[in-house]
Structures are given as C-alpha cells and as structure tokens.
Amino acid sequence: MVDDPIALFDDWFAQAQAKELNDANAMAVATADASGAPSVRMVLLKDHGPEGFTFYTNGESRKGDELAANPCAALLFHWKSLRRQVRVEGPVERVSSEEADAYFATRGRDSQLGAWASDQSHPLPSRDVFETRYEAMREQFEGSDVPRPPHWGGWRVVPERIEFWQDREHRLHERRLFCRETAPGGDAWSETLLYP
Template sequence: MEIDQWRRDYLRGGLQRSDLAEDPISQFRAWLEEVVKADISDPSAVCLSTADASGQPSQRIVLLKGFGEHGFVFYTNLKSQKAWDITANPKVSLLFPWHFLERQVIVRGTAELLSDAEADAYFSSRPRDSQIAAWASHQSDAIVSRKLLEENFEACRQRFDGQDVPRPEFWGGYRVQPHAVEFWQGRASRLHDRFVYRALDGGEWQIERLSP
C-alpha cells in the first residue's frame, strides 16, 4: 500500500493576520458558515479529547450544539466514559477536522456541566426516538447483544407511550470554556498558516502566529 507515500499539497488558500476577527468566537462563526455553505455532512461534528485520572486520553466524535462568548456546548450521557473523564479532569480539547477546506480548529479549555434548565430545554427539542434512546442506552457499559439494546428501546417506548419523554437525570450537557483557540489553514510545501487566540484577563484575546 506504501502508505508512507500518500500525500498531497494544500492549495486552497492562505490565512493572514488581517483576515482574522479580533476574538475566536467571531472567527469560528465565520469559518463554520463557510463549512455549512460547502454542504458537507455533519458540519458540527467535532472530536472531543478527554483524559481520565490516570492521564489516559480518549477521543470520540460528538456534535456541537451551541457556541458563543461563554464557550462550546455538547450533550451526552452523564455516566459515559467522557463524563467520568471530565469529572476526574475537566481539561479537554475539541478538534474540528474540516479537511475538505484544508482547515482545522482546535479548542483547548475547561468543561463545566450545564444547568438543568439548559439541558431540559435542549432535550425537549430532540426527536422523540432520540429522547427514548437516551433512556434505553447505558452509554459506555458492556452489553451482551444488539437484541438487548433494541428490547430496552422498545420497553422505554412503551413506558412513555402517550406522554412526554422526560430528560433522564443521567443525561445532560457541558460547556467548554476556551483558554486557547487555534485556526489552521493548509498551505503548499507544508508551510501551513497557524494562528492561536490566547485568553487574557478582562476578556481580551492575544493572537499569535505559530510555526507550522
């Protein structure tokens, strides 16, 4: 297969300091809008990296469900591996791998649990089958078969027949408050453009160009 010879040059464009917004959220919004316009599947998909108490890292894809000046939001089972990791070590990283635009965004920050009110509001907006699935799956636990999972789902469907599905107490969300956000644009000959926003006291951001 000669995988060590697989390579291509990145030629879609560059990134200059003058191109950047003064804060990372505005810059992220601008890039996300371009991703959406490109009509790519799952534009909000992001790789979440956590580490447990021993320092063992884990990664998985989640969907971004909100962002703003206070951070980046995702939802999950609060008894999942990612939730246990965050309880032990709230420092996390998010990677948006927008390869089709030859771009990446990396967020480094601290995850904090969302309020019950925020979790309730989002849970109520989910499709009914997704709400039922939250009850049926004990995320990250071992399970003997797919059949058992489907039986759990059907039992929960019957349990909530004719009524609203409440949010399980073990299901909620997190907001990642960033202290650094990096924007990466591929360039020819591996001379990529990289800029990182670093949080300063008072809500200001310092922008630095990094070597590729």
C-alpha cells in the same frame, strides 16, 4: 484580519455549514481520566459563543466519567472541504438543567428514548438487550412527552486556547493561536502566529 477568535470561528463555521457534505458541527472531543490517560471520540457541537462550545451526552458514559474526574477537554473541528482545522482547549463546566432540558426537548423522540435505554459506553450483552430496553421505554412513555434522563446533560468547554489552521501549498500552513488572558474589566485574547 479578525482579532476575535469567536467571531473568526463563527465565520469559518458558517462556511463549513455551507460547504461540508455532512455534519459540519462534528468535532473530536479529547478527555483524560484521573491518571491522565487520554481518549477521544466524535460528538456534535450543539451551541457555541463567547461562553464556550457545548455538547451533550450521558454523564455515566466514559467521557462523562472522565469529565467528572478531570474537567478539561480539547476539541478538534476538521473541515476537509475547506482544508481547515480549529482546535479548542479549556476547562469544562456542566450546562444548567434548564439548558439541558430545552435542548433535550428538541431531539427526535427516538433519540430521546434511546437516551433512556442506553447505558452508554458500558458492556452490552447483545443488540437484542438494547432493542428490548428501547421498546420498554417506548411503551413507558407512550402518549406523553419524554423527559430528560437525570444522567444525561450538557458540557461546555470554556476556551482558553483556540488555534485556527489553514492549509497552504507545500505544507507552508497558516496557524493562528489565540489565548485568553484575564484582564481588569474582563477577559481579552492575545494572538500569536505559529510555525507550520
């Protein structure tokens, strides 16, 4: 039995990538504003490892505002074809400008231009307004690389709790909870089984 939750996630994620029809890296991200009111939406996992689980977005979006006000988040991966879920909870930190620049450079040009054209989560008078802004960005950056907008970047959820849920017959599911414990010489993980 694997006692390292990051190694277990790697294994489950590889199986999901082989089996899921679309977006095995899709995850729900739950945030809360300064008053504690929650919100949740789907985003794509772009990197993961012992340091955390990374996604990218507009920092001036609703989730960006919530992460600034309350820098904690919860993630949920649901791989229906495998009948598995993984929940991750922990504080959030911004990725470095260098990491954000490197990832932004890998995005398709249309997505890069869209990041400049969109005031994500803010009211949009009409679709035409957005399309006009997109065309203006296309013209502005024609013939050159599209730089990363200053308001766009990455967030890393540093896991303090990771729960692995495996479906079993008759709703007798298996739940394994790993909690990070700070110990001399580095962090360690404890594991607990949970009732289904």
